[in-house]
Amino acid sequence: METADLTHHISKRFNEDLEKVRNQVLQMGGFVEQQLHKAITALVEGDSRLGESVATDDYKVNGMEVSIDEECSRILALRAPAAGDLRVIVAIIKTITDLERIGDEGEKIGYIASRLATMERPADKYREVKHLGRQVAQMVHDALDAFARMDSQAALKTAQEDRMVDEEYEAIQRQCMTFMMEDPRTIRRALEIMWIVRSLERIGDHAKNICEYVIYMVHGKDIRHTSLEDVAKQIDQAHSLARR
Amino acid sequence: MWTFALARLAGILFLGLILGLLVGPVWLWVLAAACIYLGWQLLNLHRLDRWLRLRSQIDPPPLGGIWGDVIAQVVRLHRRKQYHKQRLIQLFRELRRSTAALPDGVIILSPQSDIVWFNRQAARLLGLKRPIDIGLRVDNLIRAPEFVHYLHGEDFALPLIIRPPVQMDLYLALQLVPYGAGQSLLLVRDVTRQMRLEAMRKDFVANASHELRTPLTVISGYLDTLADDPSIDQSWTGPIRDMRAQAQRMNAIIADLLELSRLEASDGEAPREPIEVPRMLERLYRDALARSDRPRQVELNLESTHGLFGASHEIESTFTNLLVNALKYTPADGSVRIRWWVDEEGAYFSVTDTGIGIPSEHIPRLTERFYRVDAGRSRGQGGSGLGLAIAKHALQRHDGWLEVESVEGKGSTFTCHFPLQRIWKPAVRAVASA
Numbered sequence: 191m192e193t194a195d196l197t198h199h200i201s202k203r204f205n206e207d208l209e210k211v212r213n214q215v216l217q218m219g220g221f222v223e224q225q226l227h228k229a230i231t232a233l234v235e236g237d238s239r240l241g242e243s244v245a246t247d248d249y250k251v252n253g254m255e256v257s258i259d260e261e262c263s264r265i266l267a268l269r270a271p272a273a274g275d276l277r278v279i280v281a282i283i284k285t286i287t288d289l290e291r292i293g294d295e296g297e298k299i300g301y302i303a304s305r306l307a308t309m310e311r312p313a314d315k316y317r318e319v320k321h322l323g324r325q326v327a328q329m330v331h332d333a334l335d336a337f338a339r340m341d342s343q344a345a346l347k348t349a350q351e352d353r354m355v356d357e358e359y360e361a362i363q364r365q366c367m368t369f370m371m372e373d374p375r376t377i378r379r380a381l382e383i384m385w386i387v388r389s390l391e392r393i394g395d396h397a398k399n400i401c402e403y404v405i406y407m408v409h410g411k412d413i414r415h416t417s418l419e420d421v422a423k424q425i426d427q428a429h430s431l432a433r434r
Numbered sequence: 435m436w437t438f439a440l441a442r443l444a445g446i447l448f449l450g451l452i453l454g455l456l457v458g459p460v461w462l463w464v465l466a467a468a469c470i471y472l473g474w475q476l477l478n479l480h481r482l483d484r485w486l487r488l489r490s491q492i493d494p495p496p497l498g499g500i501w502g503d504v505i506a507q508v509v510r511l512h513r514r515k516q517y518h519k520q521r522l523i524q525l526f527r528e529l530r531r532s533t534a535a536l537p538d539g540v541i542i543l544s545p546q547s548d549i550v551w552f553n554r555q556a557a558r559l560l561g562l563k564r565p566i567d568i569g570l571r572v573d574n575l576i577r578a579p580e581f582v583h584y585l586h587g588e589d590f591a592l593p594l595i596i597r598p599p600v601q602m603d604l605y606l607a608l609q610l611v612p613y614g615a616g617q618s619l620l621l622v623r624d625v626t627r628q629m630r631l632e633a634m635r636k637d638f639v640a641n642a643s644h645e646l647r648t649p650l651t652v653i654s655g656y657l658d659t660l661a662d663d664p665s666i667d668q669s670w671t672g673p674i675r676d677m678r679a680q681a682q683r684m685n686a687i688i689a690d691l692l693e694l695s696r697l698e699a700s701d702g703e704a705p706r707e708p709i710e711v712p713r714m715l716e717r718l719y720r721d722a723l724a725r726s727d728r729p730r731q732v733e734l735n736l737e738s739t740h741g742l743f744g745a746s747h748e749i750e751s752t753f754t755n756l757l758v759n760a761l762k763y764t765p766a767d768g769s770v771r772i773r774w775w776v777d778e779e780g781a782y783f784s785v786t787d788t789g790i791g792i793p794s795e796h797i798p799r800l801t802e803r804f805y806r807v808d809a810g811r812s813r814g815q816g817g818s819g820l821g822l823a824i825a826k827h828a829l830q831r832h833d834g835w836l837e838v839e840s841v842e843g844k845g846s847t848f849t850c851h852f853p854l855q856r857i858w859k860p861a862v863r864a865v866a867s868a
Contacts, residue, residue, distance in 0.1 A: 213574065220577025227602065324602065338574040339566050 204269050208278060211261045215282050215289075218254040219334040222293050225251065226330060226393065229299040230323035233386065234316050238307035244300025251293035255286045274410075281407035285337065288396040288403075292330060295389040295396075302382050309379055318365065319387060322358045326390045329355065329397040336401060342408040342425055349401035350418055355394035362387045439500050446471050538623045545616030547572050547585060556622050559606055560598060572620065581608060595625060605629040640695040643688045650688065654681040683818075690820035693751065694803070697827040704831040706743040708858045711783070712736050714750055715774055718757055722770075728761050729787075731769035738776040741858040748828040755821035756785045756848045764789035768845070780834075781852040788845040797838050801826040825850075832856055 225244050232241035262283050265271065271279055329351055336345035366380040366387075402413050405421065409428050413421045450467025454460030481495040482505065489512070494505045533540055539556030541549055549572050552562055560576060567575060573582045576596075584594045593609035605626045611619040657678045660666060666674070719734040742749060760770045768788040775782055792800070796807045804819040822836070829836055833853045840846035 213571065216574045216577055217579070217582055220573075220582060221579050223577060224579055227597075327602075334577065335561075335575065338570060339563070341566060 204265075204271070204275070207261075207265055207269070208271075208275060211258060211265065211282060212278070214254070214258050214261065215285055216334060216338055218251065218258065218286060218289055219330075219337070221254065222251055222289050222296065223327065223330055223334070225293055225296040225300070226323075226327050229296045229303060230320065230327065232300055233303035233306065233323075234320045236307040236311055238304040241300040241302075241304030241307065245297050245304070248293050248297040251290055255290040258286050259283065277407050277410055281403040284403050285400050288399045292393050292396045295393050298389050299386050302386055306379065306382055312376075312379070316383070318358075318362050319383060319390075322355065322362060322387060322390050325351070325355055325358065326394050326397070329394055330400075333397040333400040333404070336404045340404070340408050342405045343429075345401040345404035345408075346418065346422055346425060349398045349405075352394050352398040355391060359387055359391040359394075435500055435503055442499075443471060538621055541572065541620040541622065543572055543610075543618045543620055549575075550617075556620075559604070559622050559624060576608075584608070585610065593621075593623070595629070636695055636698050639691055640699070643691040643695070646684075647688055650681060650684055654678070654685065657681055687818040687820065690818040690824060694820055694824050694827065697748070697824065697831065700831075703833070704745040704748060704828075706856075707746060708860075709742045709744055709746045709749055710860065711741045711749070711774055711781075712739055714746075715753070715772060715783075718750075718753055719772060722757060722761060725761060729764040729766055729768040729770055732761075733769070733771045735771065735773045735775075738774060738781070739860060740776045740781060741860060742781065742832070742852060743856050743858045744832045745828075748831065752825040752828045752850065753783060755825050756783075756850070759821060760785045760787040760789065760846075760848070763787065764845075776857060778854075780854050781857050782849055783852075784847055784849040786845065786847040791842040791844050791846055792838070792840040793842050794840070797840060800838060801836065 225247065228240055229244045231237065232244060262279050265279055269275075329348055332344060332348040332351075335341070336348060363384065366384055370377045370380050399414075405411060405413050405425065409425065411421075411424060411428075413424075446467045447464060450464040451460065453467075454463030457463075478495075478497055478501045481497065482501060485492060485494050485505070486508065494509065495501075497505060534553045534555075536553060536555060539553060539559045541552040541556050541562075544550050548569055549562070549567055551568070552564075556562060557564060562575060573585050576598075578596045578598075580594060581596055584590075590610040590612065593607040595605055595607050598604055598606050603626070604624060605628075607621075607623045607625045609621045609623075611621060613619060657674060660670075661674050661678060715734060715736060719732070722728060722732050757770075757772065764770055764787040770788075771786045773782070773784045773786070792807055796805075799805050800807075801822045803823045805822075806819060826836055829850055829852075833856060834851050837849040837851060838846065839849075
């Protein structure tokens with residue numbers, strides 16, 4: 191009787207620990223999302239101060255990563271989790287690395303945006319970049335939602351969106367090249383824009399990675415470096431098995 | 435009914451007794467009769483039990499007597515329960531339908547901030563999904579750092595305005611309403627329209643003031659030339675002087691409007707640059723002494739060497755506005771006292787005058803734009819009517835507030851309160867070297 195109570199107690203504390211660290215990840219995600227929004231707004235509205243504040247706030251993201259990392263190591267050492275719990279911890283450790291990188295890319299965008307704010311703005315007011323930015327921000331948001339809901343199907347759907355981001359990235363790249371050829375005076379600005387869209391494209395990749403960790407966490411399948419069609423098939427199978 | 439049942443039992447036992455007296459041992463016959471009666475009752479009990487178990491599928495057993503009575507009771511109880519249940523379900527559905535039809539989003543949260551229930555509008559505004567989101571923590575899905583801070587804070591008096599990450603062009607006002615044992619309601623309202631209108635108003639004021647400036651500069655320029663022109667008829671001197679004065683006033687109003695809209699546009703906290711308040715006050719004091727229309731006695735009491743963290747020009751324009759007001763509304767034989775001091779709760783700047791004072795009913799509205807205590811008189815004194823509005827906004831940006839005490843006919847005290855975290859302690863180095 192006593193031992194039963196003890197194990198119950200331990201698992202309850204363990205659950206609380208896991209829940210706490212999961213919340214921390216999502217809090218960090220929320221902050222990173224905000225940084226990304228601010229960086230894009232700074233670029234589109236030419237707000238150099240906002241851009242600078244994004245760049246200076248990145249240290250907070252790094253701090254969160256370190257503290258979550260420590261918490262995960264502590265859980266691994268103290269509780270030696272197995273199966274699903276272990277997968278959650280592993281997925282968290284990987285997710286925060288990607289979140290931290292998203293933060294870094296956001297910092298870069300903010301920094302470049304604050305520099306671009308002093309330059310003349312193009313006639314289209316960075317419409318394409320804004321569109322790509324929104325798409326990428328939505329991807330990050332959906333990836334974190336999938337993480338919160340442990341929703342592998344949403345994660346898969348979001349991971350598939352990365353292709354669209356890549357296409358858009360290439361389109362903007364071509365557009366920039368045309369601009370540079372037409373008018374060499376725009377080269378400087380176009381190069382900066384190239385950096386920004388490159389960062390956005392990288393953020394899309396990181397969001398895709400987070401989605402993959404969600405699928406790993408839910409189904410225990412490592413789907414990195416496999417085609418998404420195969421993954422879709424496997425997840426459908428898993429779902430139909432679960433339904434049976 | 436019960437007497438009938440008792441009579442039946444007595445009859446059966448009597449029959450057994452008679453039969454026992456006629457043939458064989460009496461006790462055997464009486465026992466047999468009792469057993470038959472017991473068996474019959476058991477059978478009835480069994481039928482009743484079976485019916486109670488499978489009530490929805492079979493009809494009640496056709497029993498009379500006390501059993502029939504019991505069955506009738508059960509049926510009645512059941513009917514009454516069904517009726518109440520139906521009514522409750524109906525009421526619940528009505529409630530749910532009405533909350534679903536609410537124009538605002540509603541989320542019910544458990545004490546642990548888990549989502550218990552939400553309506554359709556909340557789902558639409560915040561991108562929640564049913565049923566997968568029930569039981570998730572609300573701050574796992576609404577991750578904006580301000581919201582997380584608000585949720586774990588204590589102060590729910592005012593709604594929090596955020597931009598949802600899903601639809602970036604919306605503004606949502608979120609308000610937490612605690613109720614019951616730790617539960618709370620999270621109300622979500624779309625305030626995009628109000629925010630747009632507010633932005634439009636601010637833009638309008640800023641643009642209009644800006645546009646008025648250019649023509650006014652031309653007018654003042656010509657008036658200046660005309661005033662110095664000797665060929666102008668003497669009778670025009672007075673009107674031209676008045677026109678110049680009014681043009682200057684318009685300039686001042688426009689400058690204040692622009693300052694106010696600048697303060698409003700730069701939302702959030704003021705920057706934290708160190709300001710040497712004592713030095714600033716000494717300068718303002720010298721300016722005050724240099725004024726020709728000042729009251730006889732003007733004092734400066736610097737009781738602290740501390741400064742503030744903030745935006746220097748905002749603090750300066752606040753202090754100047756308060757000081758100029760005091761100088762303006764104090765008669766020549768009155769006195770104005772400026773004080774700067776620090777205690778364990780914060781820092782304070784105050785201006786006390788022995789002027790005309792303000793009737794108490796006007797005090798709460800003093801910081802409204804263009805609010806005049808006495809319309810006729812204060813226009814004569816010049817001033818834009820925006821000074822206190824500017825002071826209020828500037829103080830808000832420094833986490834401070836303005837306190838006004840006044841006795842009509844005796845004088846007023848305007849005090850600016852600053853919190854501890856805004857106080858800047860200048861380095862002790864200067865003292866050590868001295």
